[in-house]
Amino acid sequence: MSETALLADIAARGYAHPDVLVTTEWVAQNLKNPNVRIVESNEDSLLYPAAHIPGAVQVDWALDLNDPIRRDYLDRSGFEKLMGKIGATRNTTVVFYGDKNNWWATYAFWVFQLFGHTNAKVMDGGRLKWEKENRPMTREVPTYPTTSYTAPDRDDTRIRAFRDEVLTHMRAHKKMVDVRSPQEFTGERTHMAEYPQEGVLRGGHIPGAKNVPWARAANPEDGTFKDATGLRAIYEKEIGLKPEDDVIAYCRIGERSSHTWFVLTYLLGYKRVRNYDGSWTEWGNAVGMPIEKP
Amino acid sequence: MSDREALPAALADVVADFESLDRSLRAEMLIEYADRFESVPARVATRPFPEPNRAPRCESEAYVFATDREDGTVDLWFAVENPQGLSAKAWAVIMQETLSGQPLEQLARVPQDTIFTIFGRDISMGKGQGLVGMLECVQHEAKRRLQQRRSNTG
Numbered sequence: 001m002s003e004t005a006l007l008a009d010i011a012a013r014g015y016a017h018p019d020v021l022v023t024t025e026w027v028a029q030n031l032k033n034p035n036v037r038i039v040e041s042n043e044d045s046l047l048y049p050a051a052h053i054p055g056a057v058q059v060d061w062a063l064d065l066n067d068p069i070r071r072d073y074l075d076r077s078g079f080e081k082l083m084g085k086i087g088a089t090r091n092t093t094v095v096f097y098g099d100k101n102n103w104w105a106t107y108a109f110w111v112f113q114l115f116g117h118t119n120a121k122v123m124d125g126g127r128l129k130w131e132k133e134n135r136p137m138t139r140e141v142p143t144y145p146t147t148s149y150t151a152p153d154r155d156d157t158r159i160r161a162f163r164d165e166v167l168t169h170m171r172a173h174k175k176m177v178d179v180r181s182p183q184e185f186t187g188e189r190t191h192m193a194e195y196p197q198e199g200v201l202r203g204g205h206i207p208g209a210k211n212v213p214w215a216r217a218a219n220p221e222d223g224t225f226k227d228a229t230g231l232r233a234i235y236e237k238e239i240g241l242k243p244e245d246d247v248i249a250y251c252r253i254g255e256r257s258s259h260t261w262f263v264l265t266y267l268l269g270y271k272r273v274r275n276y277d278g279s280w281t282e283w284g285n286a287v288g289m290p291i292e293k294p
Numbered sequence: 295m296s297d298r299e300a301l302p303a304a305l306a307d308v309v310a311d312f313e314s315l316d317r318s319l320r321a322e323m324l325i326e327y328a329d330r331f332e333s334v335p336a337r338v339a340t341r342p343f344p345e346p347n348r349a350p351r352c353e354s355e356a357y358v359f360a361t362d363r364e365d366g367t368v369d370l371w372f373a374v375e376n377p378q379g380l381s382a383k384a385w386a387v388i389m390q391e392t393l394s395g396q397p398l399e400q401l402a403r404v405p406q407d408t409i410f411t412i413f414g415r416d417i418s419m420g421k422g423q424g425l426v427g428m429l430e431c432v433q434h435e436a437k438r439r440l441q442q443r444r445s446n447t448g
Contacts, residue, residue, distance in 0.1 A: 043421070
Protein backbone atom coordinates (compact mmCIF):
# COMPACT_ATOMS: atom_id res chain seq x y z
CA MET A 1 0.00 0.00 0.00
CA SER A 2 1.33 3.43 -0.92
CA GLU A 3 2.16 6.09 1.68
CA THR A 4 -0.74 8.22 0.37
CA ALA A 5 -3.20 5.35 0.69
CA LEU A 6 -1.99 4.54 4.23
CA LEU A 7 -2.68 8.10 5.29
CA ALA A 8 -5.77 8.83 3.17
CA ASP A 9 -8.13 8.70 6.13
CA ILE A 10 -6.18 11.43 7.94
CA ALA A 11 -5.71 13.55 4.79
CA ALA A 12 -9.49 13.66 4.36
CA ARG A 13 -10.16 15.28 7.71
CA GLY A 14 -9.22 18.83 6.82
CA TYR A 15 -6.37 19.34 9.27
CA ALA A 16 -3.90 22.19 8.87
CA HIS A 17 -0.88 19.87 9.27
CA PRO A 18 -2.09 16.33 8.56
CA ASP A 19 1.50 15.08 8.27
CA VAL A 20 1.83 15.14 12.05
CA LEU A 21 -0.49 12.13 12.35
CA VAL A 22 -0.04 8.57 11.13
CA THR A 23 -2.55 5.74 11.06
CA THR A 24 -2.22 2.43 12.89
CA GLU A 25 -1.79 0.76 9.48
CA TRP A 26 1.10 3.12 8.66
CA VAL A 27 2.77 2.08 11.93
CA ALA A 28 2.12 -1.59 11.18
CA GLN A 29 3.88 -1.13 7.84
CA ASN A 30 6.84 0.66 9.46
CA LEU A 31 7.58 -1.60 12.43
CA LYS A 32 10.93 -2.61 10.96
CA ASN A 33 11.80 0.75 9.44
CA PRO A 34 15.19 1.70 10.96
CA ASN A 35 14.42 5.40 10.48
CA VAL A 36 11.29 5.18 12.62
CA ARG A 37 11.24 4.85 16.39
CA ILE A 38 7.88 3.98 17.92
CA VAL A 39 7.55 5.48 21.41
CA GLU A 40 4.86 4.56 23.91
CA SER A 41 3.98 7.11 26.59
CA ASN A 42 1.21 6.31 29.03
CA GLU A 43 -0.43 7.60 32.11
CA ASP A 44 -0.62 4.02 33.33
CA SER A 45 2.88 2.72 34.03
CA LEU A 46 1.65 -0.89 33.88
CA LEU A 47 0.54 -0.87 30.27
CA TYR A 48 3.89 -0.86 28.46
CA PRO A 49 5.45 -3.72 30.46
CA ALA A 50 2.19 -5.69 30.09
CA ALA A 51 2.09 -5.35 26.28
CA HIS A 52 3.22 -2.92 23.62
CA ILE A 53 3.68 -2.58 19.88
CA PRO A 54 6.60 -4.79 18.80
CA GLY A 55 9.76 -2.73 18.70
CA ALA A 56 8.28 0.18 20.64
CA VAL A 57 10.31 1.79 23.44
CA GLN A 58 8.82 3.49 26.45
CA VAL A 59 9.26 7.12 27.42
CA ASP A 60 7.99 7.46 30.94
CA TRP A 61 6.66 10.92 31.81
CA ALA A 62 7.74 10.71 35.44
CA LEU A 63 11.14 9.07 34.99
CA ASP A 64 12.30 10.26 31.59
CA LEU A 65 10.76 13.69 31.02
CA ASN A 66 10.85 15.32 34.45
CA ASP A 67 13.79 16.63 36.40
CA PRO A 68 14.03 14.32 39.42
CA ILE A 69 14.50 17.14 41.93
CA ARG A 70 13.03 20.45 40.83
CA ARG A 71 9.71 20.97 39.12
CA ASP A 72 10.89 21.25 35.54
CA TYR A 73 11.60 19.17 32.48
CA LEU A 74 14.82 17.48 31.63
CA ASP A 75 17.56 19.74 30.33
CA ARG A 76 19.50 19.53 27.09
CA SER A 77 21.97 16.92 28.29
CA GLY A 78 19.13 14.85 29.79
CA PHE A 79 17.31 14.96 26.46
CA GLU A 80 20.44 13.97 24.59
CA LYS A 81 20.88 10.98 26.92
CA LEU A 82 17.22 10.00 26.49
CA MET A 83 17.47 10.12 22.70
CA GLY A 84 20.72 8.16 22.84
CA LYS A 85 19.07 5.52 25.02
CA ILE A 86 16.14 5.00 22.66
CA GLY A 87 18.55 4.90 19.71
CA ALA A 88 17.27 7.99 17.91
CA THR A 89 19.14 10.55 15.83
CA ARG A 90 18.01 13.98 14.65
CA ASN A 91 16.77 12.25 11.49
CA THR A 92 14.75 9.56 13.22
CA THR A 93 10.99 9.89 12.80
CA VAL A 94 9.64 9.48 16.30
CA VAL A 95 6.07 8.21 16.41
CA PHE A 96 4.29 8.58 19.73
CA TYR A 97 1.29 6.60 20.92
CA GLY A 98 -0.24 5.86 24.28
CA ASP A 99 -3.27 5.34 26.45
CA LYS A 100 -6.17 7.71 27.17
CA ASN A 101 -6.68 9.13 23.66
CA ASN A 102 -2.94 9.78 23.33
CA TRP A 103 -2.99 12.13 26.30
CA TRP A 104 0.58 11.31 27.44
CA ALA A 105 1.75 10.74 23.89
CA THR A 106 1.01 14.38 23.07
CA TYR A 107 2.64 15.42 26.35
CA ALA A 108 5.85 13.62 25.37
CA PHE A 109 5.50 15.09 21.87
CA TRP A 110 5.29 18.57 23.41
CA VAL A 111 8.41 18.03 25.52
CA PHE A 112 10.25 16.79 22.41
CA GLN A 113 9.29 20.04 20.65
CA LEU A 114 10.93 22.04 23.46
CA PHE A 115 14.13 20.53 22.04
CA GLY A 116 13.08 21.02 18.44
CA HIS A 117 12.73 17.37 17.45
CA THR A 118 10.25 18.27 14.73
CA ASN A 119 10.56 14.92 13.02
CA ALA A 120 7.78 13.63 15.25
CA LYS A 121 4.31 12.23 14.74
CA VAL A 122 1.44 10.82 16.74
CA MET A 123 -0.32 7.54 15.92
CA ASP A 124 -3.98 8.48 15.61
CA GLY A 125 -6.14 6.47 18.02
CA GLY A 126 -3.18 5.43 20.18
CA ARG A 127 -3.17 2.16 22.10
CA LEU A 128 -6.91 1.85 22.12
CA LYS A 129 -7.25 1.73 18.34
CA TRP A 130 -4.24 -0.57 17.92
CA GLU A 131 -5.68 -3.00 20.46
CA LYS A 132 -9.21 -2.81 19.07
CA GLU A 133 -7.84 -3.78 15.67
CA ASN A 134 -6.22 -6.83 17.28
CA ARG A 135 -2.80 -5.85 16.02
CA PRO A 136 0.26 -7.63 17.42
CA MET A 137 1.57 -6.75 20.88
CA THR A 138 4.45 -8.11 22.90
CA ARG A 139 6.07 -8.01 26.34
CA GLU A 140 9.53 -8.14 24.81
CA VAL A 141 11.44 -4.93 25.50
CA PRO A 142 13.65 -4.06 22.50
CA THR A 143 17.14 -2.66 22.74
CA TYR A 144 18.70 -0.42 20.13
CA PRO A 145 22.32 0.59 19.72
CA THR A 146 22.92 3.78 21.68
CA THR A 147 23.18 6.83 19.46
CA SER A 148 24.94 10.12 19.92
CA TYR A 149 22.33 12.86 19.75
CA THR A 150 23.08 16.56 19.78
CA ALA A 151 20.16 18.71 20.91
CA PRO A 152 19.81 22.46 21.03
CA ASP A 153 19.11 24.11 24.37
CA ARG A 154 15.55 23.76 25.55
CA ASP A 155 13.44 26.56 24.09
CA ASP A 156 10.89 27.61 26.70
CA THR A 157 9.73 30.69 24.83
CA ARG A 158 7.71 29.39 21.93
CA ILE A 159 5.25 26.78 23.20
CA ARG A 160 5.62 26.99 26.97
CA ALA A 161 4.14 29.65 29.26
CA PHE A 162 5.22 30.54 32.79
CA ARG A 163 3.09 31.94 35.59
CA ASP A 164 3.95 35.62 35.17
CA GLU A 165 3.41 35.39 31.44
CA VAL A 166 -0.01 33.90 32.10
CA LEU A 167 -0.78 36.76 34.47
CA THR A 168 0.13 39.31 31.79
CA HIS A 169 -1.86 37.32 29.24
CA MET A 170 -4.87 37.31 31.57
CA ARG A 171 -4.66 41.06 32.22
CA ALA A 172 -4.58 41.65 28.46
CA HIS A 173 -7.82 39.62 28.19
CA LYS A 174 -6.24 37.17 25.79
CA LYS A 175 -7.66 33.71 25.19
CA MET A 176 -7.18 30.86 27.64
CA VAL A 177 -8.50 27.31 27.60
CA ASP A 178 -8.85 25.42 30.86
CA VAL A 179 -8.98 21.78 29.76
CA ARG A 180 -9.80 20.24 33.14
CA SER A 181 -13.10 18.64 34.06
CA PRO A 182 -16.05 20.96 34.77
CA GLN A 183 -15.75 20.04 38.50
CA GLU A 184 -12.15 21.20 38.59
CA PHE A 185 -13.01 24.32 36.59
CA THR A 186 -15.74 25.37 39.01
CA GLY A 187 -13.55 24.59 42.02
CA GLU A 188 -15.81 21.84 43.32
CA ARG A 189 -12.87 19.40 43.19
CA THR A 190 -9.37 20.32 44.32
CA HIS A 191 -7.68 17.06 45.29
CA MET A 192 -8.44 13.50 46.11
CA ALA A 193 -8.97 12.12 49.60
CA GLU A 194 -5.71 11.25 51.38
CA TYR A 195 -3.64 12.29 48.38
CA PRO A 196 -2.90 15.93 48.97
CA GLN A 197 0.44 15.85 47.14
CA GLU A 198 -1.35 16.79 43.94
CA GLY A 199 -3.76 19.01 45.77
CA VAL A 200 -4.26 22.74 45.66
CA LEU A 201 -5.33 25.15 48.36
CA ARG A 202 -7.80 27.01 46.19
CA GLY A 203 -10.29 25.81 43.61
CA GLY A 204 -11.60 27.62 40.55
CA HIS A 205 -9.97 28.82 37.35
CA ILE A 206 -7.88 31.65 35.92
CA PRO A 207 -10.18 34.63 35.27
CA GLY A 208 -11.30 34.73 31.67
CA ALA A 209 -10.44 31.10 30.87
CA LYS A 210 -13.01 29.01 29.04
CA ASN A 211 -13.56 25.37 29.90
CA VAL A 212 -13.22 22.68 27.24
CA PRO A 213 -12.29 19.31 28.75
CA TRP A 214 -9.39 18.02 26.69
CA ALA A 215 -10.91 14.66 25.75
CA ARG A 216 -13.65 16.31 23.74
CA ALA A 217 -11.16 16.57 20.88
CA ALA A 218 -11.14 12.78 20.55
CA ASN A 219 -13.68 10.20 19.46
CA PRO A 220 -14.22 8.06 22.57
CA GLU A 221 -14.91 4.82 20.67
CA ASP A 222 -11.46 4.56 19.09
CA GLY A 223 -9.38 7.44 20.49
CA THR A 224 -8.91 9.10 17.09
CA PHE A 225 -8.99 12.87 16.76
CA LYS A 226 -12.21 14.48 15.60
CA ASP A 227 -12.04 15.97 12.11
CA ALA A 228 -11.31 19.66 11.61
CA THR A 229 -15.00 20.56 11.30
CA GLY A 230 -15.77 18.82 14.58
CA LEU A 231 -12.84 20.52 16.30
CA ARG A 232 -13.78 23.97 14.99
CA ALA A 233 -17.32 23.45 16.26
CA ILE A 234 -15.88 23.04 19.77
CA TYR A 235 -13.05 25.57 19.90
CA GLU A 236 -14.32 28.23 17.53
CA LYS A 237 -18.11 28.08 17.68
CA GLU A 238 -18.43 27.21 21.37
CA ILE A 239 -15.69 29.30 22.96
CA GLY A 240 -14.84 31.73 20.17
CA LEU A 241 -11.17 30.98 19.48
CA LYS A 242 -9.71 32.17 16.21
CA PRO A 243 -6.61 30.82 14.41
CA GLU A 244 -4.81 34.15 14.82
CA ASP A 245 -5.42 34.27 18.60
CA ASP A 246 -2.64 34.10 21.14
CA VAL A 247 -3.84 31.15 23.24
CA ILE A 248 -2.68 29.58 26.51
CA ALA A 249 -3.92 26.14 27.55
CA TYR A 250 -3.62 24.75 31.06
CA CYS A 251 -4.86 21.91 33.28
CA ARG A 252 -3.44 20.64 36.62
CA ILE A 253 0.16 19.93 35.74
CA GLY A 254 0.28 20.62 32.03
CA GLU A 255 -0.28 17.17 30.56
CA ARG A 256 -3.92 17.25 29.52
CA SER A 257 -3.35 20.74 28.12
CA SER A 258 -0.54 19.50 25.88
CA HIS A 259 -3.22 17.45 24.10
CA THR A 260 -5.24 20.63 23.46
CA TRP A 261 -2.02 22.45 22.47
CA PHE A 262 -1.42 19.69 19.90
CA VAL A 263 -4.97 19.94 18.54
CA LEU A 264 -4.96 23.73 18.18
CA THR A 265 -1.43 23.94 16.80
CA TYR A 266 -1.29 21.07 14.35
CA LEU A 267 -4.84 20.04 13.57
CA LEU A 268 -6.36 23.53 13.41
CA GLY A 269 -3.17 25.40 12.47
CA TYR A 270 -3.14 28.06 15.22
CA LYS A 271 0.13 29.99 15.11
CA ARG A 272 0.56 30.97 18.76
CA VAL A 273 -0.48 28.39 21.36
CA ARG A 274 1.40 27.86 24.59
CA ASN A 275 1.04 25.24 27.28
CA TYR A 276 1.13 26.55 30.86
CA ASP A 277 2.62 23.48 32.54
CA GLY A 278 2.65 25.08 36.00
CA SER A 279 -1.10 24.94 35.56
CA TRP A 280 -3.56 24.81 38.42
CA THR A 281 -1.21 23.15 40.90
CA GLU A 282 0.92 26.29 40.66
CA TRP A 283 -1.78 28.92 40.19
CA GLY A 284 -4.16 27.55 42.84
CA ASN A 285 -1.36 27.32 45.42
CA ALA A 286 0.39 30.62 44.72
CA VAL A 287 -0.29 33.54 47.05
CA GLY A 288 -2.38 36.39 45.70
CA MET A 289 -3.22 35.04 42.26
CA PRO A 290 -6.59 36.13 40.91
CA ILE A 291 -9.13 33.32 40.78
CA GLU A 292 -12.57 33.16 39.27
CA LYS A 293 -15.04 30.84 40.91
CA PRO A 294 -18.57 30.66 39.67
CA MET B 295 -2.74 0.00 67.15
CA SER B 296 -0.96 1.26 64.05
CA ASP B 297 -2.64 1.28 60.64
CA ARG B 298 -0.39 -1.57 59.58
CA GLU B 299 -1.35 -3.72 62.58
CA ALA B 300 -5.02 -3.11 61.79
CA LEU B 301 -4.64 -4.64 58.33
CA PRO B 302 -5.69 -8.23 57.72
CA ALA B 303 -2.48 -10.30 57.84
CA ALA B 304 -2.52 -11.28 54.16
CA LEU B 305 -2.91 -7.66 53.04
CA ALA B 306 -0.17 -6.57 55.44
CA ASP B 307 2.11 -9.14 53.75
CA VAL B 308 1.29 -7.75 50.31
CA VAL B 309 1.96 -4.21 51.49
CA ALA B 310 5.30 -5.32 52.95
CA ASP B 311 6.20 -7.00 49.63
CA PHE B 312 5.56 -3.81 47.68
CA GLU B 313 7.16 -1.41 50.10
CA SER B 314 10.73 -1.85 48.97
CA LEU B 315 10.20 -2.35 45.24
CA ASP B 316 11.54 -0.04 42.58
CA ARG B 317 9.25 1.18 39.83
CA SER B 318 9.91 -1.58 37.31
CA LEU B 319 9.68 -4.47 39.79
CA ARG B 320 6.50 -2.92 41.17
CA ALA B 321 5.02 -2.84 37.66
CA GLU B 322 6.07 -6.44 37.06
CA MET B 323 4.43 -7.62 40.27
CA LEU B 324 1.24 -5.64 39.66
CA ILE B 325 0.99 -7.14 36.17
CA GLU B 326 1.29 -10.62 37.72
CA TYR B 327 -1.68 -9.80 39.92
CA ALA B 328 -3.64 -8.34 37.00
CA ASP B 329 -2.95 -11.50 34.96
CA ARG B 330 -4.80 -13.53 37.62
CA PHE B 331 -7.94 -11.36 37.35
CA GLU B 332 -11.21 -13.19 36.75
CA SER B 333 -14.42 -11.28 36.32
CA VAL B 334 -17.32 -11.80 38.72
CA PRO B 335 -19.03 -15.15 37.99
CA ALA B 336 -22.53 -15.11 36.48
CA ARG B 337 -24.01 -16.71 39.60
CA VAL B 338 -23.07 -13.53 41.51
CA ALA B 339 -23.81 -10.82 38.93
CA THR B 340 -24.46 -10.41 35.21
CA ARG B 341 -24.36 -7.48 32.80
CA PRO B 342 -25.61 -4.84 32.89
CA PHE B 343 -24.11 -4.59 36.35
CA PRO B 344 -26.13 -2.58 38.87
CA GLU B 345 -25.08 1.06 39.18
CA PRO B 346 -24.88 0.95 43.02
CA ASN B 347 -22.06 -1.61 42.68
CA ARG B 348 -19.99 0.64 40.44
CA ALA B 349 -16.84 2.04 42.05
CA PRO B 350 -17.06 5.85 42.13
CA ARG B 351 -14.49 7.82 40.08
CA CYS B 352 -13.01 4.64 38.57
CA GLU B 353 -12.15 5.32 34.93
CA SER B 354 -11.80 1.58 34.31
CA GLU B 355 -15.46 1.05 35.20
CA ALA B 356 -14.97 -1.36 38.09
CA TYR B 357 -17.84 -3.03 39.92
CA VAL B 358 -17.63 -4.53 43.38
CA PHE B 359 -19.80 -7.34 44.77
CA ALA B 360 -19.86 -9.14 48.12
CA THR B 361 -21.54 -12.45 48.93
CA ASP B 362 -22.09 -13.63 52.48
CA ARG B 363 -20.31 -16.56 54.03
CA GLU B 364 -21.88 -18.58 56.85
CA ASP B 365 -19.32 -17.31 59.35
CA GLY B 366 -20.47 -13.73 58.84
CA THR B 367 -17.59 -12.68 56.59
CA VAL B 368 -17.86 -12.03 52.85
CA ASP B 369 -16.40 -13.15 49.57
CA LEU B 370 -15.45 -10.26 47.28
CA TRP B 371 -15.95 -10.23 43.51
CA PHE B 372 -15.05 -7.65 40.91
CA ALA B 373 -15.71 -6.72 37.31
CA VAL B 374 -13.42 -4.36 35.40
CA GLU B 375 -14.98 -3.33 32.10
CA ASN B 376 -11.97 -1.50 30.65
CA PRO B 377 -9.62 -4.14 29.19
CA GLN B 378 -6.74 -1.66 29.71
CA GLY B 379 -7.62 -1.27 33.40
CA LEU B 380 -4.62 -3.20 34.67
CA SER B 381 -4.30 -1.30 37.94
CA ALA B 382 -7.99 -1.83 38.71
CA LYS B 383 -7.59 -5.53 37.92
CA ALA B 384 -4.47 -5.86 40.08
CA TRP B 385 -6.16 -4.06 42.98
CA ALA B 386 -9.25 -6.25 42.56
CA VAL B 387 -7.15 -9.43 42.78
CA ILE B 388 -5.22 -8.13 45.80
CA MET B 389 -8.44 -7.24 47.64
CA GLN B 390 -10.17 -10.47 46.65
CA GLU B 391 -7.25 -12.61 47.80
CA THR B 392 -6.51 -10.76 51.03
CA LEU B 393 -9.87 -9.44 52.26
CA SER B 394 -12.35 -12.22 51.42
CA GLY B 395 -13.18 -14.15 54.60
CA GLN B 396 -11.60 -11.56 56.90
CA PRO B 397 -13.48 -9.86 59.77
CA LEU B 398 -15.75 -7.10 58.47
CA GLU B 399 -14.36 -4.71 61.07
CA GLN B 400 -10.93 -5.06 59.46
CA LEU B 401 -12.32 -4.49 55.96
CA ALA B 402 -14.00 -1.32 57.15
CA ARG B 403 -10.71 0.00 58.56
CA VAL B 404 -8.30 -0.59 55.66
CA PRO B 405 -6.60 2.79 55.25
CA GLN B 406 -6.67 4.37 51.79
CA ASP B 407 -2.96 4.92 52.15
CA THR B 408 -2.47 1.19 51.55
CA ILE B 409 -3.18 1.86 47.87
CA PHE B 410 -0.32 4.33 47.60
CA THR B 411 2.14 1.96 49.28
CA ILE B 412 1.21 -0.75 46.79
CA PHE B 413 0.91 1.36 43.63
CA GLY B 414 3.51 3.97 44.48
CA ARG B 415 3.27 7.61 45.46
CA ASP B 416 3.62 8.76 41.88
CA ILE B 417 0.38 7.17 40.78
CA SER B 418 -1.71 9.68 38.85
CA MET B 419 -4.60 11.48 40.47
CA GLY B 420 -7.23 9.85 38.25
CA LYS B 421 -6.02 6.32 38.85
CA GLY B 422 -5.57 6.84 42.58
CA GLN B 423 -9.11 8.13 42.83
CA GLY B 424 -10.49 5.11 41.02
CA LEU B 425 -8.63 2.66 43.25
CA VAL B 426 -9.82 4.52 46.35
CA GLY B 427 -13.35 4.29 44.90
CA MET B 428 -13.02 0.49 44.68
CA LEU B 429 -11.89 0.31 48.30
CA GLU B 430 -14.77 2.55 49.34
CA CYS B 431 -17.20 0.11 47.70
CA VAL B 432 -15.69 -2.82 49.62
CA GLN B 433 -15.88 -0.82 52.84
CA HIS B 434 -19.46 0.16 52.12
CA GLU B 435 -20.37 -3.55 51.85
CA ALA B 436 -18.63 -4.27 55.17
CA LYS B 437 -20.10 -1.29 57.01
CA ARG B 438 -23.61 -1.98 55.74
CA ARG B 439 -23.45 -5.50 57.16
CA LEU B 440 -21.96 -4.34 60.46
CA GLN B 441 -24.70 -1.75 60.84
CA GLN B 442 -27.35 -4.32 60.06
CA ARG B 443 -25.83 -6.67 62.61
CA ARG B 444 -25.84 -3.91 65.24
CA SER B 445 -29.45 -3.00 64.59
CA ASN B 446 -30.44 -6.71 64.74
CA THR B 447 -28.79 -7.17 68.12
CA GLY B 448 -29.76 -3.74 69.46
